[in-house]
Amino acid sequence: MPALDSGLILITGASGFIGSHTVKAALDSGYTVRVAVRTPDKGEYVKTLFPEYAESISYTIVENMDVKGAYDKAVEGIDGVIHLASPVDMRFEGPASDMIAVAVAGVVNLLDALALAPVKRVVILSSVASIGPVVRNEAQLDGKRVYTEAQWNDEGVAEALQLEAAASGRVKYAASKAQAERAFWKWFADHKPTFDGVSINPSFNFGPPTAFGQGIPSSVGIVVPWLKPGADANTLKQEFAGVVDVRDVAYASVKALSTPEAGGERYILSADTLFNNDLAIGATADKEANTAGLTRGNTDPAFRAELDSKAIVYDGSKAEAAFGFKYRAKDRTIAEAVEAIRKTRAGAL
Template structure:
């Protein structure tokens, strides 16, 4: 199926951190967008974020993504899909199926609705996660690529059940939902193409803040919380957070996945650089410049030494495929902190 150059794109889960940036990138590229959200206020909020584009943004309300016919109306008439909607929590303490089933069923039922009501759709982009690729808790230093799958975490969750960590359950949900995506394509051989985007931790300026407190810091931005208050302990500097990517690069790559012919049936891991607590502390120090905050170590040699200590995700394939260069992590983290601080000031 040819790649898209124009048309109407369905963006599921559009009210979130990645979703709002993806809508912005699609509008910039000349597409019209149909967003889905769990409620009308959330959908209206997405439209309000883009004044002047009201004629190019419509919406469909999908209260429960795991219901079998939930997507039937949303998929009608669209030319492409970017699927983001999925449970996002690292603090779940109950049955893993409460996280895994909605993630898997949400994908499968979406694809079933497309087959039934819009089989002529051209391309479906599944926004998965590096959590479906692997984890950084390996004993050796390993470079994860698109060839890797996080089957180990699925086995852990199957064994431990409710006792498994929230992070493990989330990773299992991303692994199993992406596998369901590719299995559906293999089994049904649709006329449309599939692409998966697997980003690591997303940082960057948030466009969708409703509040400026910690409760508003959904997604990866919540990792910044300990550093945004005075008195953070020194040992946080050597806390590893895996890898990071700018949310704007994820949005850009998601659009390129629609418009690049060669992206069909490919899997793309998005990862710009490794990230440590020291990197976050440096960003906070640059923006806030007040006494009492954690003092970072800006020595290049120290930062380079940290970077050799843990496994990482190799995100070079997508740069070559889509012809772009990742934003630098120091810029991404600084702009993340600036956005949070500006949101706080606006609420005063």
């Protein structure tokens, strides 16, 4: 199958938490990178993150990815794409179908623009939200606890479209990711292009940001309440949809460009389960931190085992085997994020 280990690649959504790490991974791997951003300020921001690669990085403006023809100029002369741009607004109050429409249009407009480009492979950043629940719902789980790439979150899409504006932000987001990925694979089935596609489906991204220039990333922000006095110990058992280090996601997204057998495949990226308990432990483990008044997590192995026995698990082993790496341990990932936040005093902790 088509693959590439050099050349010019386009990375969309490059100014975000995952995007900036992905840009770095691509540059470190020897690619020349063109980033698609909404404004020149964001383009310049990304360039300032990597001054050592001044000759290997440029940017192009795509103001609205859901406008037909939005990517026509951006794809000129490129060899591959990593598409990360997608609406992420957990407070979105409009109908779920509106968020879905933007995410789907962004994918389709990009692929349409690539139809005549000399591209070899397109990697899309999807999510485990395309595969299974991001919010625990025992009725929907129906006994299922382990999810693989063979599954789709059709229940979440149905819930979002039934409730529309009344759906939660997480459910709307999950539906937009699922429908965007469905559109991705449908486009390939309908058009049968000369290039192929790969889907990367990460769980909750965590770890240290490349910079705090745009504030604390929303996913990393879930640890902030545990860095302050008063966090509710009654929520230690609250579960998130798995966890993966953002640097592992960036590595796998870039590696997917050059791995021949990856073409046409989906890959879950998930290292472990994640609970508020893990965040609380990480928030109070920093030796230099003043832990007075902070809510401590439960470090009893039996307590962790109890949580894991009931957890929703996203099996990320396929990606490890295909891309030849081992996930960073979640405890280290959380600790490095906490260290970065404390070091910069981001968020006025």
